[in-house]
Amino acid sequence: MPVVREFTLPDLGEGLTGAEIIRWLVEVGEVIAVDQPVVEVETAKASVEVPCPYGGVVTARFGEPGEELPVGAPLVTVAVAGSEGSGPEEGGSEGSGNVLVGYGTADGRSGAPRRRRVRPGAAAPAAAPPASAVSAAPVMPAAPVAVAAPPARSGPVPVISPLVRRAAREHGIDLAALTGSGPDGLILRADVARAVAAAVSRETAPAAPAAPADRSDQGDAEVVPLRGLRRAVAEKLARSRREIPDATCWVDADATGLLELKDRLASGAGPRIGLLPLLARICTAALARHPELNAGVITDPDGTPTAIRRHRAVHLGFAAQTERGLVVPVVHDAHRLTTEQLAAEMARLTEAARSGTLTPADLTGGTFTLNNYGVFGVDGSTPILNHPEAAMLGVGRIAAKPWVHGGELAVRQVTQLSFTFDHRVCDGGTAGGFLRFVADCVEHPGELLRHL
Structure with a gap:
């Protein structure tokens, strides 16, 4: 007798509480294998395919593309062969019992698989899905099971954060x-x-004038919903601007020597080393001299600052533009890597960002950000800090400009460096010292040998 099993949206890790459905990979009535991806979802961190630990016939799908589901909400129900007592925990053949955090169970990139436990005494899900689900397939039906209504709320109000x-x-x-x-x-x-939206609507509805029957500008505007990554970025930037008292200082630097070093390294054997890895190496050296900038501010639930957390490890984020928007992959333990290793890791993360295969781990845990906005052909910027980090180095375009070099006017390759910092973690003297050290290393990259 087939048994209908319900597969819910698993824990996607990194504190994520939900995901938006991008597209379904299976149809109702389709026979699927154990661990076959059934849906592609987008979280605030990345886009991933979610595998189902059960093999059998898909009897229902829950949710449509563009709809956001919380962790634990039903995704699909699957009619599996075997008795009701044989589940993944008893070694039944219908399911693997493995659901990795946000990824395929056979991949192994995210660590060891986890067992999905069924709570003792939990009722089997009904074969007939609720109204929000796609209609059930006319194959392998299971007897409907009454589902008890959720108990009335008592005690503290359950709130996520x-x-x-x-x-x-x-x-x-x-x-x-x-x-x-x-x-x-x-x-x-x-x-x-x-x-909040409902309250605002109720307050403004009586006073709202009737819309004119004919508006000449109705076709001139487009409303684009904030979803997935774009919404996560918007929320994070708004929180950063709301909570962090940031300040920015900047300085022009002669990058001619740095470009010459890059060209010499490119002519030698080994992997290609571009400007970004060299700038990353400069950042790790500067943070070793100014560790108070590799930090973040701790706040209480009301947003009041209570302490400063100084990180021992440098997890270096760098901005990367993709078709899905701006993302900030993180090179973990950048201070432990050689320049060649930095180049290799940044190349890997950049390619993953462009192909949309970054994992949540690749996008989280940063302690400092390097922003090379010069690739857009601009000289300067005052960026918003990547909350909860306390500092960000910006690098403008490198362009030929008149410059006094060796006491004479010459044409040199000049860039503008900007440094944005959380004024709660340091004063202007510390920030200025950091930026001056970075500028000196850009102008005289050989000086880095003193600090490596």
Whole structure:
């Protein structure tokens, strides 16, 4: 007798609480194998294919492309062969029981597989899906099972993070009156946002004038929803601007010597080393002299700063432009790598960013960011810090300019360096010392040997 098993959106790691469906990889009624990817989803970190640990016939899909689901929400139900007592935990053949954090169970890149445990006494899911699911396939039907209504909420209000409480408090939203869309009724930020939007709509609806029957500009505007990566970037930048008192200083530097070094390295044996790895090496040397800038500010639930966390390891992020938008891959333990190793790792991450195969681990954990906006042909910038980091080095385009060199006017390759920092972690003297050291290394790259 076939048994219908429900597969839910697994924990995607790195504190992610949900994902947006990009496209379905299977159809209702399709026979799938164990660990076959069934859906592609986009999180705030990356786009991944989610494998199903059960093999059998897909009886229902939950959600449509563009819809966001919380972790633990149903994805598909699968009719599997075998008795109800033989599951992944008992060694049944219908499922692997393995769901890696956000990836295929046979890949192995994200560590050892985890067992998916079924809670003792949990009822089997009904074969007939709810209204939000695609209609069930007319094959291998299972007897419907009554599902008990969720118990009434008691005790503290289930909230995902202090930021949700803060947002509710700022907008006068009663959390106890909300029904959370997360697992077990957990209240998410999206639930508060919907409540705020509903309140605003109620307040403005009576005073809103009737829309004219004919508007000449109706076809001149396009509304593009903030979703996936773009929404995550928008939220992070808004939080950074809201919480961090940043300041920027800048200096022009003669990069002629750095370009000559790059050309000499390119003519030798070994992997190609471009400007970005050389700048990354300069950053790690500068942070060794100014470790207070490899840091972040710790805040309490209300956003009040309480301490500064100084990192011992340098996890260097660098901005990379892709078709999906700007991403910041992270070179972990950059201070331990040689310049050749830095070049190889940055090339790997850049290619993964362009192909959309970066993992959540590749995009998280950064402690300092290098932003080479010169590739866009601009000289300077005052960027927003990559929260919760405390500092970012920006590098403008390198262009031929008149420059006093050796006491004479000459044409040199000049770049503008900018340094944006969280004023809570240091004063201007520390920031200026960091930037001056970077500029000296750009102008005289041989000086790096003193600090390596």
